[in-house]
Amino acid sequence: MTGDMLINYALGILFLPLVSFxxxxxxxxxxxxxxxxxxxxxILLTLILSLAMFGSMLLSHDPLFKHEASFTWMDLGxxxxxxxxxxxxxxxxxxxxxxxxxxxxxxFSTKYMxxxxxxxxxxxxxxxxxxxMNGIVLANNLVxxxxxWELVGVSSYLLIGHWFEKDxxxxxxxxxxxxxxxGDIGFFIGLMxxxxxxxxxxxxxxxxxxxxxxxxxxxxTFAGIGLFMGxxxxxxxxxxxxxxxxxxxxxxxxxxxxxxxxxxAAGVYLSVRLFPLFTPDALLFIAYTGGFTAIFAATIAIxxxxxxxxxxxxxxxxxxxxILAVGTGAYVAGFFHLVTHAMFKACLFYGSxxxxxxxxxxxHNLKDHDTDPQDMRNMGGFKSKMPITYWTMxxxxxxxxxxxxxxxxxSKDAVLAGTLSFASHHPQHFLxxxxxxxxxxxxxxxxxxxxxMTFHNEPKLPNVYKDIHESPKPMVFPLILLSSLSVFIFYTxxxxxxxxxxxxFMELIKAKDSMxxxxxxxxxxxxxxxxxxxxxxxxxxxxxxxxxxxxxxxxIKKSVSADDWAxxxxxxxxxxxxxxxxxxxxxxxxxxxxxxxxNRVSYIDWDLYDKYFxxxxxxxxxxxxxxxxxxxxxxxxxxIVDGLGRSMGKAGSSLKEIQTGRLQNYMLFALFGVIIxxxxxxx
Amino acid sequence: xxxxxxxxxxxxILFSLGLxxxxxxxxxxxxxxxxxxxLNSANINFVAFARFGGMNFSGQVFALFxxxxxxxxxxxxxxxxxxxxxxxxxxxxxxxxELKL
Amino acid sequence: MDxxxxxxxxxxxxGSALMVVISKQLLYSAIALLFTLFGVAGLYIFMWADFMxxxxxxxxxxxxxxxxxxGIMLTNKISSVNISHTSLQRGVGAVVTLGVLGFLIPMxxxxxxxxxxxxxxxxxxxxxxxxxMMEYLLxxxxxxxxxxxxxxxxxxxxxxxx
Numbered sequence: 003m004t005g006d007m008l009i010n011y012a013l014g015i016l017f018l019p020l021v022s023f024x025x026x027x028x029x030x031x032x033x034x035x036x037x038x039x040x041x042x043x044x045i046l047l048t049l050i051l052s053l054a055m056f057g058s059m060l061l062s063h064d065p066l067f068k069h070e071a072s073f074t075w076m077d078l079g080x081x082x083x084x085x086x087x088x089x090x091x092x093x094x095x096x097x098x099x100x101x102x103x104x105x106x107x108x109x110f111s112t113k114y115m116x117x118x119x120x121x122x123x124x125x126x127x128x129x130x131x132x133x134x135m136n137g138i139v140l141a142n143n144l145v146x147x148x149x150x151w152e153l154v155g156v157s158s159y160l161l162i163g164h165w166f167e168k169d170x171x172x173x174x175x176x177x178x179x180x181x182x183x184x185g186d187i188g189f190f191i192g193l194m195x196x197x198x199x200x201x202x203x204x205x206x207x208x209x210x211x212x213x214x215x216x217x218x219x220x221x222x223t224f225a226g227i228g229l230f231m232g233x234x235x236x237x238x239x240x241x242x243x244x245x246x247x248x249x250x251x252x253x254x255x256x257x258x259x260x261x262x263x264x265x266x267a268a269g270v271y272l273s274v275r276l277f278p279l280f281t282p283d284a285l286l287f288i289a290y291t292g293g294f295t296a297i298f299a300a301t302i303a304i305x306x307x308x309x310x311x312x313x314x315x316x317x318x319x320x321x322x323x324x325i326l327a328v329g330t331g332a333y334v335a336g337f338f339h340l341v342t343h344a345m346f347k348a349c350l351f352y353g354s355x356x357x358x359x360x361x362x363x364x365x366h367n368l369k370d371h372d373t374d375p376q377d378m379r380n381m382g383g384f385k386s387k388m389p390i391t392y393w394t395m396x397x398x399x400x401x402x403x404x405x406x407x408x409x410x411x412x413s414k415d416a417v418l419a420g421t422l423s424f425a426s427h428h429p430q431h432f433l434x435x436x437x438x439x440x441x442x443x444x445x446x447x448x449x450x451x452x453x454x455m456t457f458h459n460e461p462k463l464p465n466v467y468k469d470i471h472e473s474p475k476p477m478v479f480p481l482i483l484l485s486s487l488s489v490f491i492f493y494t495x496x497x498x499x500x501x502x503x504x505x506x507f508m509e510l511i512k513a514k515d516s517m518x519x520x521x522x523x524x525x526x527x528x529x530x531x532x533x534x535x536x537x538x539x540x541x542x543x544x545x546x547x548x549x550x551x552x553x554x555x556x557x558i559k560k561s562v563s564a565d566d567w568a569x570x571x572x573x574x575x576x577x578x579x580x581x582x583x584x585x586x587x588x589x590x591x592x593x594x595x596x597x598x599x600x601n602r603v604s605y606i607d608w609d610l611y612d613k614y615f616x617x618x619x620x621x622x623x624x625x626x627x628x629x630x631x632x633x634x635x636x637x638x639x640x641x642i643v644d645g646l647g648r649s650m651g652k653a654g655s656s657l658k659e660i661q662t663g664r665l666q667n668y669m670l671f672a673l674f675g676v677i678i679x680x681x682x683x684x685x
Numbered sequence: 686x687x688x689x690x691x692x693x694x695x696x697x698i699l700f701s702l703g704l705x706x707x708x709x710x711x712x713x714x715x716x717x718x719x720x721x722x723x724l725n726s727a728n729i730n731f732v733a734f735a736r737f738g739g740m741n742f743s744g745q746v747f748a749l750f751x752x753x754x755x756x757x758x759x760x761x762x763x764x765x766x767x768x769x770x771x772x773x774x775x776x777x778x779x780x781x782x783e784l785k786l
Numbered sequence: 787m788d789x790x791x792x793x794x795x796x797x798x799x800x801g802s803a804l805m806v807v808i809s810k811q812l813l814y815s816a817i818a819l820l821f822t823l824f825g826v827a828g829l830y831i832f833m834w835a836d837f838m839x840x841x842x843x844x845x846x847x848x849x850x851x852x853x854x855x856x857g858i859m860l861t862n863k864i865s866s867v868n869i870s871h872t873s874l875q876r877g878v879g880a881v882v883t884l885g886v887l888g889f890l891i892p893m894x895x896x897x898x899x900x901x902x903x904x905x906x907x908x909x910x911x912x913x914x915x916x917x918x919m920m921e922y923l924l925x926x927x928x929x930x931x932x933x934x935x936x937x938x939x940x941x942x943x944x945x946x947x948x
Contacts, residue, residue, distance in 0.1 A: 663782030705805035740904040757936030764943035
């Protein structure tokens with residue numbers, strides 16, 4: 003495909019969802035079926051275009067393919083901002099992922115959101131989100147990235163708060179947006195440092211500048227960490243992870259699309275794109291953030307009872323993995339995990355959506371509005387009633403646990419290999435692989451716990467269980483598609499070895515050297531990974547089997563009682579169940595003091611400034627106007643105007659006295675006049 | 686003593702006295718008397734100029750005319766005063782103030 | 787002798803004139819006016835205007851003064867006899883009068899009058915008559931008209947309207 007054609011396709015992919023958004027927002031309600039045909043049509047078109055680009059990428063099979071096109075957005079002489087598209091293999095794969103999952107969400111939602119009161123608006127916002135996400139993916143400079151970054155945040159806000167009449171949903175959407183913004187402060191600082199030092203926002207030019215050494219040392223580290231903070235916010239890393247679990251208030255398809263596959267992956271995508279400018283210190287920071295998040299979120303997921311919350315913490319943990327990979331230098335592994343994770347996590351979410359949908363129906367029939375349809379303790383034994391959901395979710399769970407023959411194994415393996423090789427070169431960072439492998443173990447454990455609690459054992463609520471049935475086709479189809487994409491084969495083609503680390507993906511996405519002088523080269527990192535590949539494989543298979551075994555023991559064989567252990571580790575259980583009281587502590591130590599500070603400040607503004615200053619102005623004005631009124635009324639009007647009249651009157655009445663009517667007086671006056679004339683004449 | 690200036694002085698004094706009478710006196714008839722004095726002073730002037738201006742008798746003729754006019758005027762004035770007296774019951778000219786504002 | 791008589795006549799004239807305007811009693815003013823008019827007649831004689839003196843006495847004193855006295859008699863209230871108060875603007879009047887006088891006297895003194903000496907005339911009446919009939923005929927006729935007018939006017943004014 004020629005460069006121009008690519009750009010045209012890219013434009014189509016970018017703007018088609020926006021068209022859908024515009025149409026649905028304005029006339030959606032009046033269209034037949036509330037306009038979901040428009041949305042699905044545009045997203046299918048987008049998918050086709052992405053597939054075409056993907057196909058062309060496979061055909062040309064050029065790992066160094068890159069095409070850039072930009073236009074000048076702002077030109078103020080010295081200061082120019084150019085915006086544009088960067089299309090390389092990473093972009094094409096991301097576009098495909100976004101379009102595919104978005105299409106699946108559109109299809110899934112036709113049944114899941116059936117009868118919803120804001121159906122057309124939901125599809126409109128989905129279009130807006132797809133547009134924004136594609137914008138992030140296609141950006142070739144930090145400014146347009148930032149613009150679309152914020153747009154994605156807005157779409158997330160709109161979609162999480164879809165059922166805004168629920169207080170919890172409204173609060174959650176606000177929390178998501180604001181937490182994102184906190185991360186974006188760091189992003190903006192990093193952005194400005196880069197711009198001040200290098201004078202450009204374009205990736206290529208920035209990397210050039212970094213290679214030349216225009217910006218280096220501590221400043222570059224700070225810039226890197228600043229930019230990374232955006233990823234911390236968007237990809238829900240510690241300490242800004244608090245919003246993702248709450249974002250589960252949104253509809254499940256939205257959770258699948260945004261908070262599993264794409265939006266949260268934007269942070270990882272950013273880190274992957276900006277990898278060449280991270281200094282070793284920044285990379286270390288990134289690695290520890292990711293690693294810690296991975297294990298930390300996993301420990302919370304163990305105790306959660308809400309099916310979506312388990313998946314949410316799982317997402318946080320897996321994102322931690324991807325960030326960890328970027329930090330250790332194996333950013334391609336991180337990107338690989340992003341792609342595979344998108345597939346199986348979305349599948350898992352759709353599966354949970356299917357389960358919740360079935361629970362809803364059943365509870366609705368029983369007129370039961372108190373039982374939580376999302377609580378796994380109310381489920382059990384769904385295997386026989388929802389077979390398709392069960393098998394697809396099982397495949398996805400196997401993938402996420404890192405079992406061989408599935409895609410997750412390949413990508414997790416690559417990530418863990420990266421951490422091992424990093425630790426072998428820098429033995430003081432032994433914690434990183436420990437984080438990675440422990441998280442893998444715990445992941446396997448709680449994911450299978452989810453499967454066992456939901457689909458195996460006896461149903462906990464028999465009368466609810468009676469009405470459970472499989473979900474309709476539009477909901478089942480994405481499950482089937484995505485679960486099949488979680489199998490290894492799609493990533494290792496044209497090879498068929500399930501344990502290989504070759505395949506079209508690894509061949510087409512070649513790691514680029516870091517631009518920071520002195521950083522290990524990509525080749526060096528790849529070599530290290532290759533060395534630790536075998537050890538990693540063995541360890542990860544071991545760890546995964548251990549986790550599954552433990553889970554099976556506790557939940558199927560019941561030889562180890564979960565409740566006993568929960569009581570024994572009471573304190574830790576509490577901490578885990580209550581997500582380490584993060585929200586409560588943030589509230590106590592951050593939000594409340596800040597609110598108190600705001601109150602103080604508002605006192606200054608409200609009581610002091612407004613009352614005294616502003617009202618003072620009012621009073622002064624009133625006083626001035628009284629004076630002015632007095633001057634005008636009493637002074638001018640009364641004294642001058644009326645006074646003139648009055649004095650004229652008085653003068654008149656006094657002068658009137660001259661007309662005495664007496665003859666002799668008149669004669670006297672005449673004589674006076676004569677005398678005066680005489681006097682004047684004589685002088 | 687027998688020069689023009691003497692007579693002129695006399696005439697001037699008579700004139701002033703007549704003027705004083707006109708503007709001061711309250712009774713209407715007293716005002717008329719003042720007017721007569723003024724007229725007489727004018728007459729003296731005329732005759733004096735007739736005498737000392739080459740015995741030109743025109744001055745005396747003029748004085749004659751003045752006397753004629755004075756007579757006519759005195760008659761009419763008195764008629765008016767009597768009318769005023771009949772209507773206002775007073776000869777005090779201060780009381781004839783109908784034209785006052 | 788002449789001078790004494792002259793001075794006497796002047797004194798009578800001026801003194802009586804003063805009495806006319808000062809006297810509080812109206813009849814006293816009238817009588818003083820009588821003497822003033824006599825004095826003026828005397829002055830006429832000194833100015834060789836004997837005819838004028840005669841006319842003065844006959845017309846002025848015999849006609850006008852009598853008329854004035856009639857007027858006085860007719861306009862007096864029975865109860866109050868000869869009440870004539872002087873007006874309140876005496877002060878101002880005096881000032882004004884003195885002002886006029888103060889202007890006239892210096893004027894007379896400072897002007898250089900043209901004085902022609904002449905002989906005493908013998909035929910005064912004839913000269914006046916001649917002038918009246920020849921040069922001043924028109925004013926003469928007009929004067930008669932004036933008198934007619936005054937006659938009618940006075941008659942009209944003083945008639946009884948009911």
